[in-house]
Amino acid sequence: MSSRRTALALTAAIALLAPIALAENAPTSTPGSTVGGSAPDAPVSPPLAARPASQTSTSTPTETPAGPTVTITLADGATLRCKEQAAQPFLIRGNWFKGDPALGRKMLEDAIKYRTKEYGYFEGFGNPAWNKHPPRFYAKGMSFMGLGVQINEKVIPALKCVEAALKAAHVDTAYHPTSAGGIRFSNTYRGFEVSNHVYGIALDIEPSKNSCCGCVAPWPDHPLCKNKKLTVYERMAMPKSWVEVFERYGFYWLGHDVLQDTMHFEFLGDPAQVTEPATAGGAQTASAP
Ligand SMILES: [Zn+2]
Numbered sequence: 001m002s003s004r005r006t007a008l009a010l011t012a013a014i015a016l017l018a019p020i021a022l023a024e025n026a027p028t029s030t031p032g033s034t035v036g037g038s039a040p041d042a043p044v045s046p047p048l049a050a051r052p053a054s055q056t057s058t059s060t061p062t063e064t065p066a067g068p069t070v071t072i073t074l075a076d077g078a079t080l081r082c083k084e085q086a087a088q089p090f091l092i093r094g095n096w097f098k099g100d101p102a103l104g105r106k107m108l109e110d111a112i113k114y115r116t117k118e119y120g121y122f123e124g125f126g127n128p129a130w131n132k133h134p135p136r137f138y139a140k141g142m143s144f145m146g147l148g149v150q151i152n153e154k155v156i157p158a159l160k161c162v163e164a165a166l167k168a169a170h171v172d173t174a175y176h177p178t179s180a181g182g183i184r185f186s187n188t189y190r191g192f193e194v195s196n197h198v199y200g201i202a203l204d205i206e207p208s209k210n211s212c213c214g215c216v217a218p219w220p221d222h223p224l225c226k227n228k229k230l231t232v233y234e235r236m237a238m239p240k241s242w243v244e245v246f247e248r249y250g251f252y253w254l255g256h257d258v259l260q261d262t263m264h265f266e267f268l269g270d271p272a273q274v275t276e277p278a279t280a281g282g283a284q285t286a287s288a289p
Pocket of ligand 1: 197202203204263264265
């Protein structure tokens with residue numbers, strides 16, 4: 001099994017204290033390739049050297065005040081209230097590379113086990129005894145802001161909550177992405193990491209316009225990345241307000257990471273804590289007429 005190799009590789013990498021920023025997203029535009037892991041893998045290149053200081057510090061998710069109450073309606077007519085939650089720290093890749101290496105290794109191992117149990121077993125990572133199905137088994141198509149995406153069915157309610165909140169706050173009016181990508185069936189990280197795209201819990205919004213300055217070439221040479229005066233929020237077409245809404249519902253924005261992957265959100269919340277019955281007292285809401 002590769003789990004031992006993975007553990008050893010991770011130990012080595014953490015010992016070097018050099019986060020290996022690999023290609024999480026293909027740097028090319030993939031308009032229209034919204035379904036089924038057709039996004040091209042990024043070209044293989046050596047791990048990036050340490051980024052300049054301005055790019056190595058990760059930002060933290062914005063502390064945003066609680067938003068307005070939003071609800072979603074399921075196919076059966078039931079209405080559910082969206083619960084706000086933060087990303088779970090042990091699932092955030094940036095936390096695996098700072099502080100105690102042993103703790104970082106433990107977090108990554110826990111993260112692989114958690115994702116396998118919740119979202120499917122991806123070959124080469126973790127143990128198939130934790131989940132007999134691959135992530136593909138849980139993949140479903142959905143519409144997000146008018147774009148077709150295929151993601152893990154457990155994340156659909158969370159994305160629906162984000163969409164409802166974007167619309168409730170009218171932050172959807174100024175930005176209209178033309179492409180999005182969800183699940184992939186190959187790992188775009190190399191080495192010991194596995195992309196959240198393979199679990200169907202990551203979503204890329206308009207890869208052609210939202211930069212990833214820490215990814216492989218040609219992104220670092222992109223004008224948005226060359227201009228060191230820009231903040232990470234200024235290196236994308238997507239408004240910051242979108243990031244704030246996603247973060248309310250358990251999504252982590254990889255713009256905070258050394259990768260500065262501004263197109264990329266991943267659901268790192270608890271899928272069991274996304275919604276609650278809309279009526280007080282815990283009773284299920286009656287179906288819509
Ligand atoms: Zn991505």
